[in-house]
Amino acid sequence: xVTRALDVILLGPPGAGKGTQAKRLAAAFEILHVSTGDLxxxxxxxxxxxxxxxxxxxxxxxxxxxxxxxKMLAKRLHSQQAALGCVxxxxxxxxxxxxxxxxxxxxxxxxxxxxxxxxxxxxxxLARITGRCSCPACGAVYHVVTQxxxxxxxxxxxxxxxxxxxxxxxxxxxxxxxxxxxxxxPLLNYYSARRILREVDGAVAxxxxxxxxxxxxxxxxx
Ligand code: AP5
Numbered sequence: 001x002v003t004r005a006l007d008v009i010l011l012g013p014p015g016a017g018k019g020t021q022a023k024r025l026a027a028a029f030e031i032l033h034v035s036t037g038d039l040x041x042x043x044x045x046x047x048x049x050x051x052x053x054x055x056x057x058x059x060x061x062x063x064x065x066x067x068x069x070x071k072m073l074a075k076r077l078h079s080q081q082a083a084l085g086c087v088x089x090x091x092x093x094x095x096x097x098x099x100x101x102x103x104x105x106x107x108x109x110x111x112x113x114x115x116x117x118x119x120x121x122x123x124x125x126l127a128r129i130t131g132r133c134s135c136p137a138c139g140a141v142y143h144v145v146t147q148x149x150x151x152x153x154x155x156x157x158x159x160x161x162x163x164x165x166x167x168x169x170x171x172x173x174x175x176x177x178x179x180x181x182x183x184x185x186p187l188l189n190y191y192s193a194r195r196i197l198r199e200v201d202g203a204v205a206x207x208x209x210x211x212x213x214x215x216x217x218x219x220x221x222x
Contacts, residue, residue: 005110006085012118014176015125016202022089024210031085034076036069059166061175066096077104093184114220115191116213118202129173133162
């Protein structure tokens with residue numbers, strides 16, 4: 001249990017394991033997992049006006065406009081569940097988003113405590129994403145080769161049928177990697193200049209990545 005709010009960003013390219021590790025960190029520190037990708041997919045599934053607006057952009061692997069994502073984030077940050085802090089997964093993705101997060105946290109007398117950068121080579125990222133399947137009901141994530149469910153196509157946790165994301169095809173993933181390099185990778189300098197960036201090798205087994213992330217957090221998580 002943390003005694004003050006803890007705000008942690010997981011930064012990294014598509015498929016680096018942000019979602020996998022963010023869930024574990026959120027559970028370990030009893031803080032809120034904020035995945036803007038999951039929030040957007042939820043809006044798409046519900047057919048809200050935001051979902052309708054975002055769907056095509058996401059399926060092309062492009063970024064949803066900062067303003068739309070920013071509104072969604074602000075709502076989550078002001079919720080009671082965010083009072084003890086958050087693990088941000090997939091946010092920020094642009095410098096404008098990083099500045100918005102700084103502003104929102106400052107209104108709450110908080111700041112980004114640490115930015116954990118998961119580094120993984122492109123070839124491994126492609127293999128991970130094109131083999132990924134996930135549960136639309138409970139959000140569990142699998143990989144057909146490295147983390148398969150016990151019964152093919154069925155979620156271990158809740159029994160729902162697993163699906164592949166619409167944006168997980170080879171061509172779209174390559175586009176998402178380009179978008180990451182152009183718009184999101186510059187954030188490494190943004191946070192490095194503040195001395196809150198920690199790089200962790202994301203290419204080892206998930207348990208080991210988790211151990212290293214916690215180690216990289218050092219006293220921040222004490
Ligand atoms: P989003 O959902 O955020 O996707 P992403 O950042 O591209 O990341 P992924 O979810 O693909 O990968 P991940 O790093 O979470 O990896 P995972 O743990 O699943 O965004 C989707 C879209 O929404 C964007 O393209 C954009 O359109 C829009 N969007 C979202 N946020 C936005 C924002 N802030 N601004 C604007 N637009 C936004 O793991 C991947 C696979 O690898 C899984 O199969 C997993 O089982 C496996 N795996 C994980 N760790 C390991 C390991 N250590 N070893 C082996 N396999 C592993």
